Amino acid sequence: MKVAVKVDNVSPLIEYRGPWVQGSLANxxxxxxxxxxxxxxxxxxxxxxxxxxxxxxxxxxFGAKRFNHDQFTxxxxxxxxxxxxxxxxxxxxxxxxxxxxxxxxGFHTLAVQDASTNEDRPYFDLDFLVVESEVNANHSTSVAVDAAAWTRLGFQSxxxxxxxxxxxxxxxxxGATATLSFTGTALDLYGMICQQCGLFNISIDGGPQVQLNANNPSLSRTKTVLYVARGLEDTNHTVEMTNLGSGMGLDxxxxxSNSLEQPATGAAPETNQTSGPAPRAQMHIGLIAAAISIPIVCMLVVGLFTCWTRRRRSWPFSPPRGKNDAYAKRSLRNDPEMALAVPRPLILQPAILGTGPPLAYAEPIRRESVYSVTSVYGDPRVVGWRQEAPFPTLPTYSQSESSRSVGRASIPPEKSLH
Structure with missing residues (x-):
């Protein structure tokens, strides 16, 4: 199915470089x-x-086109x-x-730059991004952070x-943690950005820790995309978030997923509920299973014994098993008949773990981990490598920076309105 995810300008998944300011009603x-x-x-x-x-x-x-905007790349x-x-x-x-x-x-990079050459029209506004992706799933489910599928330590409503x-x-x-257990192929995590928010780690299935920053010095917002994972195998997964010292909020x-069995989406019960008939029902099921399986096992044992007896009777000779007789000295290595008479262990081939598509930015494949996710917005192989990932070469412009206003806060009052 095709999924479109909106990534707002305040999401920690967008990396800003240079002088940007937060738009506000005041200006x-x-x-x-x-x-x-x-x-x-x-x-x-x-x-x-x-x-x-x-x-x-x-x-x-997505952004804005206005009278005091100019070109961008x-x-x-x-x-x-x-x-x-x-x-x-x-x-x-x-x-x-x-x-x-x-x-x-696949893996992609989008870079945008203010490219104005007109000091009377210096602005560029970034509002949000929309990313489309194909996921191996036929339905989606939202799971509240206070649902039973989550385990939280150190969090409060x-x-x-x-x-x-x-x-x-x-x-x-x-060190406070929140853990979600789920079955599926993709995940979008929504939470809070705020002035008191800060760094947090996130990982899937015990894989590499990804460090993200939910701090925003200007405003507080919930329902913000904090983390996106794609390419998971359609099986059980665990995603864990750890607060690194400031504030953190999850929504x-x-x-x-393709599975019909989804984690509980509502609030978790306040107390553990037990039911009297449940243990007895389980006992009845066990007795029924035993009553069915025991006769079957007995029939198999009798059948195997009968086959073995008939085979033994068909042997051309049955000499005594003395330690000095010729039969006792027959070698498994050079006697095919003896080799066939010895039970052999069943050897299963090891499961083959899919490694997914090639990783981006020359990231070495982590062979020591069963971390099967092929993409994560925020994975160290993608966003988490911000300082190491190649930043696109951006063009330069002839306009002198001394003639440009740096950020809305330094713009003269008569030009401060958009």
């Missing part, structure tokens, strides 16, 4: 028209760029940078600024999840 009266109640990122310098590594197919960039994978025009006399908010070519499912329809779980305890997980 822009039309800010509420942007997605998610007015969250958007503002650039006003050629040094401002953003990069997004992902696994999937097509990706679309987009680089997709290894294609030549495209210079596009973001200027419009009439405001176009939440508009599609760029859609990548239709690409095969928070009212901040009311925006998303779920009760968020938050923690400010270093819900979206699971994609």
């Amino acid at each position: 822009d009266p039309v800010a509420p028209q942007y997605s998610d109640n007015g969250t958007f990122q503002v650039a006003a310098s050629n040094e401002a760029s953003a990069v997004f590594h992902y696994f999937g197919g097509q990706v679309s960039l 987009v680089t997709f994978d290894t294609l030549e940078p495209e210079t596009l025009n973001g200027q419009s006399d009439a405001d176009q908010i939440q508009t599609n600024l760029y859609t990548s070519p239709v690409s095969a499912q 928070s009212d901040s999840g009311s925006e998303s329809g779920f009760s968020s779980q938050t923690t400010f305890t270093a 819900f997980a979206m699971l994609y």
